[in-house]
Each structure stands twice: as structure tokens, then as C-alpha cells.
Amino acid sequence: xxxxxxxxxxxxxxxxxxxxxxxxxxxxxxxxxxxxxxxxxxxxxxxxxxxxxxxxxxxxxxxxxxxxxxxxxxxxxxxxxxxxxxxxxxxxxxxxxxxxxxxxxxxxxxxxxxxxxxxxxxxxxxxxxxxxxxxxxxxxxxxxxxxxxxxxxxxxxxxxxxxxxxxxxxxxxxxxxxxxxxxxxxxxxx
Ligand SMILES: [Zn+2]
Numbered sequence: 315x316x317x318x319x320x321x322x323x324x325x326x327x328x329x330x331x332x333x334x335x336x337x338x339x340x341x342x343x344x345x346x347x348x349x350x351x352x353x354x355x356x357x358x359x360x361x362x363x364x365x366x367x368x369x370x371x372x373x374x375x376x377x378x379x380x381x382x383x384x385x386x387x388x389x390x391x392x393x394x395x396x397x398x399x400x401x402x403x404x405x406x407x408x409x410x411x412x413x414x415x416x417x418x419x420x421x422x423x424x425x426x427x428x429x430x431x432x433x434x435x436x437x438x439x440x441x442x443x444x445x446x447x448x449x450x451x452x453x454x455x456x457x458x459x460x461x462x463x464x465x466x467x468x469x470x471x472x473x474x475x476x477x478x479x480x481x482x483x484x485x486x487x488x489x490x491x492x493x494x495x496x497x498x499x500x501x502x503x504x
Contacts, residue, residue, distance in 0.1 A: 316379075316387070319360055320394040324378060334384045335370060340377035344370025347456035352381070355395045355454045364388060371455045375401050380454060399454050400462045410466045411459040413446020418466045425470035432482045434460070434489050437467055460491035 316326045316338055326338040336343050346369075353365035369381040369388070380399055381390040392399045400409040406419025424431045424440045431437045438444040449458045467486055476483050 316382075316389045318379075318389045318391040318394060319364055320391060322391045322394070324389070324391065329384060332384070337370075337372040337374065337377060337379055337382055338384060338389075339379045340372060340374040342372065342374045342377070344372050344382060345455060345457065347371050347381070348451075350451045351454065351456040354452050355380070355397060356390070357394075357396050360390075360394075364390065373401065373455060377402070395454060397452075397454060400459075401455070401465070410462040411441075411443035411446065411449070412452040412454075413448050413459075414442040416441045416443040416463075418469070421463065421466040422470045422473065425467055426474040429474065431467070432471070433486065434463060434467065437463060458492050464489060464491055
């Protein structure tokens with residue numbers, strides 16, 4: 315059992331059996347995030363104590379823990395954040411891109427309802443997803459929203475009746491999920 319910063323008790327593995335870099339609730343490896351990501355995700359009353367380095371984000375969709383710092387026994391539940399965690403939220407209101415607040419429902423609308431978009435560039439042009447400049451900070455995972463956007467397009471294509479071996483689906487699976495780097499001027503070149 316771990317106790318979160320907001321006082322929730324969450325069933326967990328014994329801390330001795332999970333590596334310090336893994337989530338104690340689901341045992342999957344975490345993704346290190348910066349204090350800037352924590353500051354953007356946490357409500358103000360937690361900034362002083364927890365908007366610091368040392369936390370890892372848990373990416374498991376079914377796991378309720380958002381962040382953990384096993385060394386300091388500090389844990390943050392997804393419902394203790396200022397934002398919904400897209401990959402841990404089901405349904406049309408799930409955020410897929412944080413800069414411009416694009417939701418899964420908007421992507422579904424463009425791809426499955428209007429049928430006007432198939433690729434990440436087309437969805438970016440239609441919704442504004444991936445065109446912001448602060449994904450790496452305002453996405454609670456501390457990473458580009460490309461992963462979430464691609465997942466939402468895939469889901470929408472399936473809803474629209476595309477099979478897993480349809481050319482549109484295969485093409486999408488080959489797209490670079492670090493898509494917003496080029497738009498944000500964060501490219502690896504230089
Ligand atoms: Zn987890």
C-alpha cells in the first residue's frame with residue numbers, strides 16, 4: 315500500500331520487490347520528468363513540496379498512479395493533478411494534446427465523422443494538435459503528445475471501419491511519434 319500526496323491509499327507491490335525506477339502499483343518502468351512538468355501538472359498547494367526533480371511518470375493506462383518517487387516515498391494519484399492524464403482517461407474528453415487542449419473527441423470527429431484526416435499532419439492542421447510549443451512541459455508524461463495523437467487517430471480509423479492491415483493504418487504506424495519536435499524547434503539536429 316502506498317499513500318499519495320492527497321491522502322489516497324493505493325494497493326501496491328512491496329517496495330522491496332520493485333526496482334526504484336518502476337511504479338510500485340503496476341511494476342512498469344517510469345519515465346523521469348522534470349520539476350517543470352510537475353509544476354504544470356500539480357495544483358498550486360503541492361508546488362512547494364513536490365514540484366521538484368526526482369519523480370517518474372507511470373505510463374500504464376490502467377494504473378491510477380501518475381507520479382512516483384520511491385526514494386522519497388512520494389506518490390501522486392492521477393486524480394490529484396490539475397489535468398486529466400490522456401492515456402489514463404477513457405472517452406471523448408481524454409486530452410490528446412495539451413498545448414492547445416485537443417481531445418480524443420475532436421480527433422474522432424475529424425477522422426471518423428467528417429472523414430477528412432488520416433495522417434498526423436492532417437489532424438494537426440484540422441485540430442491544432444502538435445502545433446503548440448510546450449508539449450514537453452504541459453503533457454503530464456513530459457513527452458511530446460505524438461503518442462497520444464497517433465493512438466487517437468488509430469482508434470478513430472478503427473471506428474471508421476479501417477482494418478489493422480489497411481494502408482492508412484500501416485502508414486500511421488510508421489509515423490514519428492516525436493512529431494512535434496520539428497514544429498517546436500526541438501529537433502535533435504544541432
Ligand atoms: Zn503504475
